[in-house]
Amino acid sequence: MYLSFYFGALGNLQEVREIFLDVNWIQQDVLLWLLVITASVLIPVRLFLAMAVVFDFARLPEKFKHMFPLLLPLDLLWAVSPFLLVHHVSTGLALAMSAALVYLPFTQRSLMLMYGRTGNQ
Numbered sequence: 001m002y003l004s005f006y007f008g009a010l011g012n013l014q015e016v017r018e019i020f021l022d023v024n025w026i027q028q029d030v031l032l033w034l035l036v037i038t039a040s041v042l043i044p045v046r047l048f049l050a051m052a053v054v055f056d057f058a059r060l061p062e063k064f065k066h067m068f069p070l071l072l073p074l075d076l077l078w079a080v081s082p083f084l085l086v087h088h089v090s091t092g093l094a095l096a097m098s099a100a101l102v103y104l105p106f107t108q109r110s111l112m113l114m115y116g117r118t119g120n121q
């Protein structure tokens with residue numbers, strides 16, 4: 001889910017800029033740069049995690065334990081990204097997608113802990 005929001009946001013920067021115009025408490029350029037930088041950094045991280053699972057990387061649970069404290073705040077920040085779709089979906093649907101994105105990092109952590117206990121180390 002996160003990857004789709006990264007690509008969607010980066011692919012529609014002009015529309016995202018227009019949405020950010022409505023935000024008065026922080027400058028739109030700061031929000032836009034934050035979006036671009038975090039998405040650009042997190043895309044390779046998500047791809048690494050996906051490929052590590054696909055190729056059964058034995059040290060993945062250990063690596064994920066180190067990555068989780070850094071990923072969690074970024075994931076929680078990106079959990080509000082469905083609201084960037086307000087021109088295409090209802091606010092209720094955006095809220096539902098955000099709830100799923102908030103839950104996702106904790107699910108990933110639980111799955112990694114279970115994966116590490118199965119003897120794949």
